[in-house]
Amino acid sequence: MEQDELFTVNPDLAAPPEPAEPRAPAQPPPAPPGSPLAVRMRPRTLGEVVGQQHLLGEGAPLRRLVEGAAPASVLLYGPPGTGKTTLANLVSTATGRRFVALSALSAGVKEVRGVIEEARRRRRYNAEDTVLFIDEVHRFSKTQQDALLGAVEDRTVLLVAATTENPSFSVVSPLLSRSLVLQLRPLTDDDIRDLIARALTEERGLGGEFELSDEAMAHLVRLASGDARRALTALEAAADAAKATGSAVIELATVESTVDKAAVRYDRDGDQHYDVISAFIKSIRGSDVDAALHYLARMIEAGEDPRFVARRLVVHASEDIGMADPTALQAAVAAAHAVQFIGMPEGRLALAQATVHLATAPKSNAVIAGIDAALADVRAGGVGTVPPHLRDGHYAGAAQLGNAQGYRYPHDVTEGVLTQQYPPDELVGRDYYNPTSRGAERTLAERVPKLRRTVRGDG
Numbered sequence: 001m002e003q004d005e006l007f008t009v010n011p012d013l014a015a016p017p018e019p020a021e022p023r024a025p026a027q028p029p030p031a032p033p034g035s036p037l038a039v040r041m042r043p044r045t046l047g048e049v050v051g052q053q054h055l056l057g058e059g060a061p062l063r064r065l066v067e068g069a070a071p072a073s074v075l076l077y078g079p080p081g082t083g084k085t086t087l088a089n090l091v092s093t094a095t096g097r098r099f100v101a102l103s104a105l106s107a108g109v110k111e112v113r114g115v116i117e118e119a120r121r122r123r124r125y126n127a128e129d130t131v132l133f134i135d136e137v138h139r140f141s142k143t144q145q146d147a148l149l150g151a152v153e154d155r156t157v158l159l160v161a162a163t164t165e166n167p168s169f170s171v172v173s174p175l176l177s178r179s180l181v182l183q184l185r186p187l188t189d190d191d192i193r194d195l196i197a198r199a200l201t202e203e204r205g206l207g208g209e210f211e212l213s214d215e216a217m218a219h220l221v222r223l224a225s226g227d228a229r230r231a232l233t234a235l236e237a238a239a240d241a242a243k244a245t246g247s248a249v250i251e252l253a254t255v256e257s258t259v260d261k262a263a264v265r266y267d268r269d270g271d272q273h274y275d276v277i278s279a280f281i282k283s284i285r286g287s288d289v290d291a292a293l294h295y296l297a298r299m300i301e302a303g304e305d306p307r308f309v310a311r312r313l314v315v316h317a318s319e320d321i322g323m324a325d326p327t328a329l330q331a332a333v334a335a336a337h338a339v340q341f342i343g344m345p346e347g348r349l350a351l352a353q354a355t356v357h358l359a360t361a362p363k364s365n366a367v368i369a370g371i372d373a374a375l376a377d378v379r380a381g382g383v384g385t386v387p388p389h390l391r392d393g394h395y396a397g398a399a400q401l402g403n404a405q406g407y408r409y410p411h412d413v414t415e416g417v418l419t420q421q422y423p424p425d426e427l428v429g430r431d432y433y434n435p436t437s438r439g440a441e442r443t444l445a446e447r448v449p450k451l452r453r454t455v456r457g458d459g
Helices: 003-007 061-066 084-093 109-126 142-146 149-153 173-177 189-201 214-224 228-244 252-258 271-285 289-301 306-324 327-342 347-360 366-379 441-456
Strands: 074-077 098-103 130-135 158-163 180-183
Touching: 061 074, 061 084, 061 180, 074 084, 084 098, 084 130, 084 158, 098 109, 109 130, 109 142, 109 149, 142 173, 149 173, 189 214, 189 228, 214 228, 214 252, 228 252, 271 289, 271 306, 271 347, 289 306, 289 347, 306 327, 306 347, 306 366, 306 441, 327 347
Parallel strands: 074 158, 074 180, 098 130, 130 158
Antiparallel strands: none
C-alpha cells in the first residue's frame, strides 16, 4: 500500500448522511388499487385491528409498543392471518420509526448484518430508530438468529419477529430472553364477520358493489377458520365469480363454487403438530371417541405422516390401556402394519379402527406405572445380586459356585406356583405392578395378590 493511501478517506465514511427530517407518526401508504383485497384491507391504525384485545387493550404490552411507550423487541407468535405483519407495520408507522422487512425464506446473515450496520449509521447520525421485521423467523438457522443478538441487546434495531411456530421450539434461547413473546390468537367468528362486513362496504375494499347473503357469510366465516387473510381471499374470489355472472349478490352457491375446502391450521414441523397429537392422545385416554376421530381427521387432512400416528397408537395401547384390554396393543400394531402395507388414503380406515378401539377400551396405566417404578429403583442403585438359585447353571463349574442349586421348578406342583425368592434381597416385597379393577385387569386385580402371597410364602 502506498503511503498516501494511509490517509485516503473511505468515501462511504467521508461524511455522515444528511440529517433526515423528523418523521411524524403516519399511516402506512395505501395499497395500489390492483392489490389483493387482503392487502387493501390491511389495518392502517390500531382502531382498525380486529381481535387480539388481550394484547391491544389499554395498557396492554403491544399497544404500549405501538404507541412508542415500551421500546422492546418482540416475537409475535400465532397462526396465519392473525395480524402479525400488520402489527409490525403499525409498530413502525405509528411512531415514525424506519421500517425494514426481511423474510427468513430469502435473507441470510449478510442481509441481516447489512440492515444492522445501516441502522447503526442512522441512529448515530440521524437519531433515527429502525424497526426490523423478520417474517417466519423460525426458518432462520441458529447462526442467523445469533447474528441478531448484539443489535437487539443494545437496541440498534427494534426487532419485531413473526412466527407461526412456538418460539420455545424454534427460536434460540438468547434471543428469546432478549424479547417479549406475545401470542396472537385465532380471530373469533365475530371478528371475521366484522372484517368481511367492512371489506364489503369500504371504498378500498369492494365499495358496496356487492351484498352477501347470510348463508354465504356463515360459510365464509367457517372457511376462514380464524384466518383474516383467508376470509378476505375467499370473499374476493366469490365477488369475482358473482361479477362474472352479473350478480350483485354473493350467494352460498357462489362461495361454494370458488372455495371448496376449509383451512386446516396444522404445521407438521411446528407446534400444531405437537398440540394436535397431544389432543388426540388425551382424547383417547379420556375415552372421547368423537374428539379422537376429529383430531385424527385433522392430521390426515393436513398430510401428517400416518406412520407417526400409528406409532403413537401403539405406544398409547400399552401406556394407557395395558392389561385392561390386552387386545388393544394387537389392534394398534395391526393398524401400523396395515398403514405400512396399503398406504393412504385407505390406511385411514385402519387408523380409525384402532382409534375407536383404544378410545372405547377400559383404561389402565398400571403397565407404565409398574415399569417406571422398577426403572426408578434400578437407577437409584436398587439392583442387588441375582439369588444363587436363579443363576445360570448350564456351564462347567457352575455347581461349584452354588449356581442353580436349590431352584424349585414351578411345573412340579399341581398349581404351577410355589414359594420361592425371585428378586434380589434388597427388593424382596417390593410391588411394581398394581392392576386396576377395570376391564380384563379386574381378573388380575384378584389374581396378582394371591400369586404374591404364594410366591412370598405369606399364606
